Amino acid sequence: MRLSQLFALCGTSQSLTDDPDILAVTADSRRAGPGTLFFALRGAKQDGSAFIPQAISQGAAAVIVDQETARPDSAVPVIVRPDAKHLLACMASALAGPQPSCIAAITGTNGKSSTADFLRQLWILQGNRAASLGTLGLISDTDVPAPPSLTTPDPVSLSQTLAALARNGVEHVALEASSHGLEQHRLDGVTLTAAGFSNLTRDHLDYHLTLEAYRAAKLRLFDEVLPTGGIAAVNADMDSETFSALQDIAARRSLKLRSVGRNGTTLRLIEARPTPSGQILRLALHGEELPEISLSLPGRFQADNVMLAAAMCWQDDADTRQVVALLPRLTGVHGRCERAVALPNGAAAYVDYAHTPDALDCVLSSLRPHTTGRLVVVFGAGGDRDRGKRPLMGAVAARMADLAIVTDDNPRTEEPSSIRSEILAACPDALEIADRRSAIAAGLEALQPGDILVVAGKGHEQGQIVGTEILPFDDRLVIRELAGVA
Structure with missing residues (x-):
């Protein structure tokens, strides 16, 4: 695919003196080769521009940098783009091929892995082929190799994994969206149908430095990554500042806001009564109380994770009760309570x-x-x-x-x-x-x-x-x- 075509597929244009054919993209100079577009990105520990000569020597067809840098004496085009991280994700997706048609991403300080797995289970119980991807790795019934072990993989690995799942007939995928991954634009090439936000408490301040910056990274999922009109499922019991910001984003971008928890309006938790083997839930759906649900999962927070997964599961409101009826069949997640x-x-x-x-x-x-x-x-x-x-x-x-x-x-x-x-x-x-x-x-x-x-x-x-x-x-x-x- 020509470089100009890749820019066009990412919704932007770029003046080019040379328009090479691009076979692959990478931000790792060791993986550069003939036909590769190398992204020289600034990281927390290294500056990718230092590896431009290595990438070119290995045959890279072009280079994109995220800042002005010393240009090597080479016929290879070196393009400065402040949105380089976004372009890397978009171009990686374009080259990898079609993704599953239904992808949901879950962010939050706690509960991402459980919620993603519960969502995967619900889709399977509905008769769909489904997978989840995150801290627990890739969970699917295919032989698709797992990407590197990060909560949110790098954009090249992520797009290749999603495309491989689609080729293997998996059309439903639940992803964990870490604050690091969101700030580094790793999900920018993923077409989401739904997004979930579990909660926000102190974590990763060694990276983000402030809670405000940590919150802003998480909110990118709803403000920039989730398409306009997508499903936004949120725990209404989270801190008021984050919940208020989510409400504002949902209103401005016409997102389908679904709130869960004791203060939820979509799925409201009336009571969670512990039992020796789990808990009994009393829920209200859009204000109407439902029959009691027996959940074979101990822990009040598991009820929150289950409700959040359910709120991301249905596309049509007519399927809501059918999804809620599946909750008693959910099983526990490895390493989570x-x-x-x-x-x-x-x-x-x-x-x-x-x-x-x-x-x-x-x-x-x-x-x-x-x-x-x-x-x-x-x-x-x-x-x-x-x-x-x-x-x-x-x-x-x-x-x-x-x-x-x-x-x-x-x-x-x-x-x-x-x-x-x-x-x-x-x-x-x-x-x-x-x-x-x-x-x-x-x-x-x-x-x-x-x-x-x-x-x-x-x-x-x-x-x-x-x-x-x-x-x-x-x-x-x-x-x-x-x-x-x-």
């Missing part, structure tokens, strides 16, 4: 991905009604990430748990003891056990009849990042081994 073991004395141990103050609060408060005894939590905080949330997580554990054990999460290149000390500053009565396996063992040994143990922070992860090395570690498997049920 997942029961790892039930002990003979009635105690149980759960694993959860909670690694923010709000997520930790949610999982502890949600499981409290399910215990007749004490609530025990084992948790830590990730290294090389937002340090400000560490004492906040400690404060949550001190307030919500009967026994807190602070251990290592993924310390990465930070000194683990320093991470733990920042948490312990807000929960001085907690036990400190550095080794995660030993901490989990201590939590299990402390369980009395009716108690619940929550091992938080890593959820589905199968490795622990210490320094730059990933060591095998799966919280669920460790719990089962220590409990003698592996």
